[in-house]
Amino acid sequence: MKFDTPATTNPIDRLKVVGQPLDRIDGPLKTTGTAPYAYERHDVVADPAYGHVVGAAIAKGRIQRMDLAAARHAPGVLAIVTAANAGTLDKGSFNTARLLGGPDIEHYHQAVALVVAESFEQARAAAELVRIDYAPEPGSFNLRAAAGSATLPHENDITGPAETHVGDFTEAFARAPVTLDETYTTPDHSHAMMEPHATLAQWDGDRLTVWTSNQMIAWANADLAKTLGLPKEKVRVVSPFIGGGFGGKLFLRADVLLAALGARAAGRPVKVALQRPLIANNTTHRPATIQRIRLGAERDGTITAIAHESLSGDLKGGGPETAVNQTRLLYAGRNRMTAMRLAVLDLPEGNAMRAPGEAPGMMALEIAMDEMAEKLGLDPVEFRIRNDTQVDPENPQRPFSSRPFIECLRLGAERFGWSARSPRPGQRREGQWLIGMAMAAAFRNNLLMKSGARVRLDKAGRVTVETDMTDIGTGSYTIIAQTAAETMGVPMEQVVVRLGDSEFPVSAGSGGQFGANNATSGVYAACVKLREEVARRLGFNSREAEFSDGEVRVGNRTIALGAAAAEGEIVAEDFIEYGDLDKTHQQSTFGAHFVEVAVDRATGEARIRRMLAVCAAGRILNPKSARSQVIGAMTMGAGAALMEELAVDTRRGFFVNHDLAGYEVPVHADVPHQEVIFLDETDPFSSPMKAKGVGELGICGVGAAVANAIYSATGVRIRDYPITLDKYLDRLPDVA
């Protein structure tokens, strides 16, 4: 199905199933521990051997000598895989560094060996016996120090242009009566999903099957085949349940490749889970940024000049953190510029983490907006309203497909009790606590991606959906079932959803908050094809046929849906693909975050007391699971504001706090009751579902809202995340 004109009325609009806050259909499996994750597939492979990964102990240099003798002779050891014995390996097109290092080492904890043994304990013990002599080389590990050598990043569709210029920023900024020029920093972040990257690999002759934990089945399939030099058809990737990804499982990672190589070397199935202490350095992370923002405005608050520059680093051949891109679209202003610079660093590979670009970009921009509002003497909500734009500010011919940004701001202010806020910081006290209230905008683009699905109808009227779409906690199983139930006019119980298998049609996959809208649209397209075939078999005109309550109806003739498949199962397959509606119209999602914090006036301890997000993201396919996406993102954003930071050892070039004790993420005690309001909206430009992404909107801006609330409480402005109390303790208002 080609979607190239705005959606009109279609079966989804009935909203009998879609749009309802249904419980997840995979909930009973997940809550009983019966949903099978990659390392747990006792059902498919009876007796796998265990692989334990050895990570490089240097950031850059060469392996001089590897002594495997002791490990090889350790009890239970079946094989040891290293770059020296693994045969020729290519590199995946989505990988920057090789997944199996040696003799050259590209980053700390790059995998250099896999020890395979009969048991987990034996593999772990033998891995300790691998002796490696390294010849380390000096590397570049300090972003600030590397700033001078940074260059323009290579441009592609994802990064956007390295620089943009509209009007004359320099002149407008110089003339503006009110200006701001500040620098903000965000540190490296780790996805820290709860399920480690894990894979079970089995060879059958030259055919390879991997049960793994991956967000993008088709990418993993292609890159595993490419790395091993196999045709894609010989490789099957299965990933029905994923214990969190957040971008960390977008790509083929070392667990998959090493399990495959280990299984080949040992001559039997092997499973590998990356040990938790390896994950931060072995896999990808969200790169740190140094961002400079300049704003110039008239005294009435009209922005006349807006500039956002960002510096980030990555391994040679890697890409930038695109922290400036939202600034091209979020606020009006005639004169504007953005610029990205990329420094080569020899730290582990930087890559996408939940809302790449916008998450750190909004953390900076939305503090800047708060500061500017204060300089102007304007309410921060009102300042944003004054600078709303209904068109792409770089290209005013190009409208937003829908942009109820002001509605989000107003509704949020009303519901949060914004009028009680004191415009001057440090004014409100409750006993030992300084209370602060603040807000920030939320913004994230909506991306359109081709997405396919197959649907089957059996004679019992049961509809089975197959697509390689994944559910990483996002609710894909449920919203896909809702889409099929709505389109085919059957109850939810009559729909079976099978996901995450490379034998199914290629979908959008899970990333960039593009999964829900595109994958359900692909399922809708396949269901429309199935409806046509059903109507044909029943001798109905498919335009007139009405599908509801498990029946097909034309006029007063009604036939059970399953009757169409009486002679045998009907299978239909299709995909959604898009015309240029995302070129003619800018498609984005909007929101407003409101946060209240309390800061202990003696100790500086900061507690988040209330959080509210108002979101506009097109049709909300399932308000219950969508709300979970938003509160989860708000939680991760709160972590980024208050605690999350991969600490860089700038001498040896690695992230020091590489486990869940050292890398702090929000826990129960950090998170208050969270409220989410979705605007009642549809976006006919986005897809037949009229939905947009929502999984990442919730993290965009929330960190700045927390930062602004700490300022509101204390009067201390911190521009370097995370906002830990050591950065403001000595400047708290006097304890009188």
Next chain:
Amino acid sequence: MKVRLVVNGTPHELNLDTRTSLLDALREHLHLTGTKKGCDHGQCGACTVLVDGVRINSCLTLAVMHEGDRVTTIEGLGTPERLHPMQAAFVRHDGYQCGYCTPGQICSAIAVLDEINEGIPSHVTERLDGAPELSADELRERMTGNVCRCGAYSNIVDAISEIAGSRA
């Protein structure tokens, strides 16, 4: 080394490497994979099980230390067809996303309510001379060893509160 465990009411006799954690005994030897391994280092709570009614991180204890112990795992609480009330509350409140921390959260939640019932105070309990309150703050404090990177906390506390309310 031989060790006998009673898991979810069923006695098992296992022959285990002395280095095998209780977690791996469950997951790799008994194929009870509902209990999750998030870190293997006592940092995340995904491996929470009940041993003789008390919640512990099963990755931090060796199986051979549990001779004769009664272990309850998520599989022992309910099945997809017959959910335990706490499991059902997690489904109703969407107290999970990816589901990987979920069995640990549920085992912990059940133990937390028992701990409060027994009058065991926590770090946030105001008075030590009375029964601890069943407040959201008490639940949050006591659940803090169970990390959920998906950030389902707000819903998890709603789910536990509902069950706590119906018990009280």
